Amino acid sequence: MDHRPQAWGRPRDDVYGAYDASYLQSGGPKTATQSPIVTGTSVIAIKFKDGVVMAADNLASYGSLARFTDVKRLRPFLSTSVVGFGGDVSDMQFLTRHLNELAIDEAYEHESSPTSSSEDDPNAPPAGQLNAANLHKYLSKLMYRRRNDFDPLWNQILVAGFDSASAPFLASVDLRGTTFTSPSLATGFGAMLAQPIMRRYAATEADAARLTREEAVKVVKECMKVLFYRDARSLDRYSIAVVTKDGVELSEDEQLERQSWAFAERIKGYGTQTV
Numbered sequence: 001m002d003h004r005p006q007a008w009g010r011p012r013d014d015v016y017g018a019y020d021a022s023y024l025q026s027g028g029p030k031t032a033t034q035s036p037i038v039t040g041t042s043v044i045a046i047k048f049k050d051g052v053v054m055a056a057d058n059l060a061s062y063g064s065l066a067r068f069t070d071v072k073r074l075r076p077f078l079s080t081s082v083v084g085f086g087g088d089v090s091d092m093q094f095l096t097r098h099l100n101e102l103a104i105d106e107a108y109e110h111e112s113s114p115t116s117s118s119e120d121d122p123n124a125p126p127a128g129q130l131n132a133a134n135l136h137k138y139l140s141k142l143m144y145r146r147r148n149d150f151d152p153l154w155n156q157i158l159v160a161g162f163d164s165a166s167a168p169f170l171a172s173v174d175l176r177g178t179t180f181t182s183p184s185l186a187t188g189f190g191a192m193l194a195q196p197i198m199r200r201y202a203a204t205e206a207d208a209a210r211l212t213r214e215e216a217v218k219v220v221k222e223c224m225k226v227l228f229y230r231d232a233r234s235l236d237r238y239s240i241a242v243v244t245k246d247g248v249e250l251s252e253d254e255q256l257e258r259q260s261w262a263f264a265e266r267i268k269g270y271g272t273q274t275v
Helices: 089-109 132-148 195-201 205-210 213-230 262-266
Strands: 038-040 043-048 051-057 060-062 065-068 074-077 081-088 155-162 168-173 179-181 184-186 237-244 247-255
Touching: 038 089, 043 081, 043 155, 043 168, 043 195, 043 205, 043 213, 051 074, 051 081, 051 155, 051 168, 051 213, 074 089, 074 237, 074 247, 081 089, 081 132, 081 237, 081 247, 089 132, 089 155, 132 155, 132 168, 155 237, 168 184, 184 195, 195 213, 213 237
Parallel strands: none
Antiparallel strands: 038 060, 038 081, 043 051, 043 184, 051 237, 060 065, 074 081, 081 155, 155 168, 168 179, 237 247
8 A cells, every 4th residue: 555645545556556546436416415324303393472582402413412512502583583404514604605795795785775665564674584484484495406406405493583574484394395374383202292292382373473472482392302212312591582673683592490200210121120
């Protein structure tokens, strides 16, 4: 082997001949990863009468290893919307950079037009500025195009904010470009574990319209507690965002309270048993 630094570990040309790299030129189609390695788990969200609450834990798992414990998966957009990412973390980082560029373009484009879209609502975004409904449609087209290119972004995304009528908006889009909306949404294991809890309080739009902010935050925190105990890919530290007409309130270092595994000692078959 050739141990010189410039050709570390390669066969020596003077012994084996010149290195032949022609096999690398396959001429085949462009390919991308189909098995994400570093991933985030559930994102949950629920509407209430004045806005939307969204939460996601701060864990990024390397396969089954809880490797990265400070990965924020909620991203505010233009101080009017929040995007929550489940799935591949590298694709989340790509989308975050893309949305940052989009936000800068939007800020420059509408900097000189501070008038509201409605004179009766001073908190409404400037006319033409992307609201949550516009942002969700944009992301759905982007995800669908990438799927048609056979190079999907391996994420399921929740978008929370307000629509053009200043009503609370919550919708989802996945790696295939499939979209849907509901008073409460969840990705990952949250779709099985958190959704039944949230639907007790916001099964319909009318239920969500009666829900107060304090009640919605309480429900979301209870769901995060259930996910921590029941989902092996979750963490007790999480981010929570509340979107109202006043803007986005984002806390990225929340801690579950009074968590304890002491109840396991009362389960028959757990640990050392005294007969």
